[in-house]
Amino acid sequence: MRTEGETATNTDPTGPWSLVVPLKPLARAKSRLTPASGALLRPRLALAFARDTVSAALSCPEVADVVVVTDDTTAGAALAALGARIVADAPAAGLNAALAHGERAVRTGRPRSALAALNADLPALRPVELSRVLEFSAAFPRAFVCDAAGIGTTFLAAGPGVELRPYFGGPSRARHLASGAVEITLSGIDSVRQDVDTGDDLRAALALGVGPYTAGRWAAGVRAADR
Ligand SMILES: Nc1nc2c(ncn2[C@@H]2O[C@H](COP(=O)(O)OP(=O)(O)OP(=O)(O)O)[C@@H](O)[C@H]2O)c(=O)[nH]1
Numbered sequence: 212m213r214t215e216g217e218t219a220t221n222t223d224p225t226g227p228w229s230l231v232v233p234l235k236p237l238a239r240a241k242s243r244l245t246p247a248s249g250a251l252l253r254p255r256l257a258l259a260f261a262r263d264t265v266s267a268a269l270s271c272p273e274v275a276d277v278v279v280v281t282d283d284t285t286a287g288a289a290l291a292a293l294g295a296r297i298v299a300d301a302p303a304a305g306l307n308a309a310l311a312h313g314e315r316a317v318r319t320g321r322p323r324s325a326l327a328a329l330n331a332d333l334p335a336l337r338p339v340e341l342s343r344v345l346e347f348s349a350a351f352p353r354a355f356v357c358d359a360a361g362i363g364t365t366f367l368a369a370g371p372g373v374e375l376r377p378y379f380g381g382p383s384r385a386r387h388l389a390s391g392a393v394e395i396t397l398s399g400i401d402s403v404r405q406d407v408d409t410g411d412d413l414r415a416a417l418a419l420g421v422g423p424y425t426a427g428r429w430a431a432g433v434r435a436a437d438r
């Protein structure tokens with residue numbers, strides 16, 4: 212594990228980043244949130260989280276493009292309107308297959324691109340914090356950020372010409388460490404770590420300060436017009 216103060220092995224700048232954001236169909240997304248949100252609000256919150264995540268990512272000066280891998284047409288249209296490129300989840304074989312598919316889509320067009328996977332459930336994501344993570348990651352072949360719970364992963368980066376090799380899902384922090392990826396232990400990147408799976412996670416994200424889509428959706432709840 213490397214910390215902020217340690218010497219990096221390669222300080223070459225990697226140039227602009229491509230981010231791959233996976234998103235499950237909204238009808239199935241964020242199922243663990245149902246007890247806190249109710250069944251009607253849950254898919255709308257899942258979309259709001261993705262909009263805030265993609266919007267913050269696109270605001271980072273280091274980010275050249277954001278590729279969203281999803282089969283959800285509603286989410287695809289909403290995220291394309293923000294400036295993301297939408298790629299169908301053609302493998303339909305789960306999260307890591309979707310990320311590998313997104314990686315191929317990026318590298319077909321930009322073979323030497325630095326690339327990172329970023330979960331779509333980071334509604335408090337702050338561009339300045341993601342920028343720090345990208346800058347730090349640029350020094351290593353592969354690097355990751357563990358989630359707020361300290362068990363999973365919210366971000367995994369691969370430098371130019373380096374395969375992403377994602378091992379997301381459940382206790383992925385240990386798998387990413389075992390795979391040789393460097394854990395990013397920067398302080399002050401809470402917004403990059405705060406994924407939202409449960410009601411407690413949502414409360415933590417709201418306390419950090421969520422983006423406008425999530426704030427608006429949470430405040431409005433499920434309006435009569437949405438039913
Ligand atoms: N394209 C794609 N994205 C996925 C898939 N599975 C999970 N994701 C996305 O991967 C990220 C992390 O997934 P989770 O935190 O487990 O989110 P989730 O699957 O919606 O949550 P739960 O239903 O509560 O398990 C989120 O952005 C999900 O939308 C998949 O099979 N395909």
Ligand SMILES: C=C(OP(=O)(O)O)C(=O)O
Nearest residue numbers: 363364379380381383408
């Ligand atoms: C996708 C992951 O976990 P979760 O489903 O708990 O967000 C992960 O952390 O790799």
